[in-house]
Amino acid sequence: MIRHISRLRLTAFRNYTAAALDLDQRHVVLTGPNGSGKTNLLEAVSVLSPGRGLRGASFDTLQAHGSDLNWAVAASVETDSGPADIGTGALPDGGRRVRINGANARSIEAMSDYLRVLWLTPAMDGLFSGPAGERRRFLDRLVTTLIPAHSAAVSDFEKAMRQRNRLLEEEGDARWLSAVEAQMAELGASVHLNRTDSLVSLQALIAESLEDANFPAALLSLTPLFEDVAEPATSAELESLLAQRWHALRGLDRAAGRTTSGPHRVDLEVVHAQKAMPAALGSTGEQKALLIGLILAHARLVRLRTGIVPFLLLDEIAAHLDPDRRKALFQALDGLETQCFLTGTDPVLFEALEDRAQRIAVRDGRLARE
Ligand SMILES: Nc1ncnc2c1ncn2[C@@H]1O[C@H](COP(=O)(O)OP(=O)(O)OP(=O)(O)O)[C@@H](O)[C@H]1O
Numbered sequence: 001m002i003r004h005i006s007r008l009r010l011t012a013f014r015n016y017t018a019a020a021l022d023l024d025q026r027h028v029v030l031t032g033p034n035g036s037g038k039t040n041l042l043e044a045v046s047v048l049s050p051g052r053g054l055r056g057a058s059f060d061t062l063q064a065h066g067s068d069l070n071w072a073v074a075a076s077v078e079t080d081s082g083p084a085d086i087g088t089g090a091l092p093d094g095g096r097r098v099r100i101n102g103a104n105a106r107s108i109e110a111m112s113d114y115l116r117v118l119w120l121t122p123a124m125d126g127l128f129s130g131p132a133g134e135r136r137r138f139l140d141r142l143v144t145t146l147i148p149a150h151s152a153a154v155s156d157f158e159k160a161m162r163q164r165n166r167l168l169e170e171e172g173d174a175r176w177l178s179a180v181e182a183q184m185a186e187l188g189a190s191v192h193l194n195r196t197d198s199l200v201s202l203q204a205l206i207a208e209s210l211e212d213a214n215f216p217a218a219l220l221s222l223t224p225l226f227e228d229v230a231e232p233a234t235s236a237e238l239e240s241l242l243a244q245r246w247h248a249l250r251g252l253d254r255a256a257g258r259t260t261s262g263p264h265r266v267d268l269e270v271v272h273a274q275k276a277m278p279a280a281l282g283s284t285g286e287q288k289a290l291l292i293g294l295i296l297a298h299a300r301l302v303r304l305r306t307g308i309v310p311f312l313l314l315d316e317i318a319a320h321l322d323p324d325r326r327k328a329l330f331q332a333l334d335g336l337e338t339q340c341f342l343t344g345t346d347p348v349l350f351e352a353l354e355d356r357a358q359r360i361a362v363r364d365g366r367l368a369r370e
Helices: 038-046 108-113 132-146 150-169 174-208 235-248 250-256 284-306 323-336 347-356
Strands: 004-013 016-022 027-031 072-079 082-090 096-100 117-120 218-222 268-272 311-314 340-344 357-363 366-369
Touching (some): 004 082, 038 117, 038 340, 082 108, 096 108, 132 174, 132 268, 132 284, 150 250, 174 218, 235 250, 347 357
Parallel strands (some): 027 357, 311 340
Antiparallel strands (some): 004 072, 082 096
């Protein structure tokens, strides 16, 4: 059996007042006019994973305007070891509730035992040529589907870094600053090694499947953490290097008003392997195909490493592919043996999926099976 969502319920979530959807294990094709709620539904699935979902939105914006209820998303997931009921939503005090099989869970990471989620959206169109921060977030999402604790490590690192920046600005207590830098070094080393290990594994898998690829292969690398020092291989050595560096750079960073070096500054470099060309120089279609190839390879990696195939949320992807590529995408999705959620305004785009998909019409925050 393919792990799949068999029931999805949305309460006061964006433009959905209350909606429920019963699903079988086939792909899910959502069609409807602009602004009807297709992306919102994908976003609802995405918030069942660590992080802030596919729009990176703050959770208060998920709350449906004009509803007295708190937003909530619940799903039943069918797995080989039986069904699981999972859900998340807002607590009255502004916190976040995570429920698994009728009990409160300590954190959203616990959800990763049941589902992992990856997505591609039109907002990622400029990923290769846009700001480095977008590529780091993309990479961190990939890493989080392999290592669920990564998302929290990244945000804890950023929190500690903001504290360092404040202490530098206020010329705060030096011992306190050292303690914060030590914490940053521990988190930063783990973030950096999670990223590099995941990239190495992903690259190996891309190289392996290069020959039969319907999508172009990417060459992936991270820019160096420091220009002048080779990166140590062990976590302890990296941690000590980071702490030393930040200690030595206090004066410069104080003048700059920020922490000028570290894992928050690295960039993901992507090259189109067959054309030996930076991904950013490709046409829009080539860039999209490269991104899809990356996500498909990554989904296979997650399955190999964890035994769980991630759910893929593909927002408006089919519309931008020529018919041959679209067919290749659908074939690749079948090969993954996962339930994919696809959206588009025109049902014709999904005809090649034939009866391998269930079709849902989305109209103004309401869902109907077709
Ligand atoms: N918190 C909210 N409460 C109520 N409605 C919201 C909220 N946030 C967004 N919306 C509405 O949801 C609608 C957008 O839905 P969504 O982005 O899912 O559309 P879509 O079907 O994916 O459209 P497109 O085809 O244009 O991408 C908009 O009408 C927007 O005003």
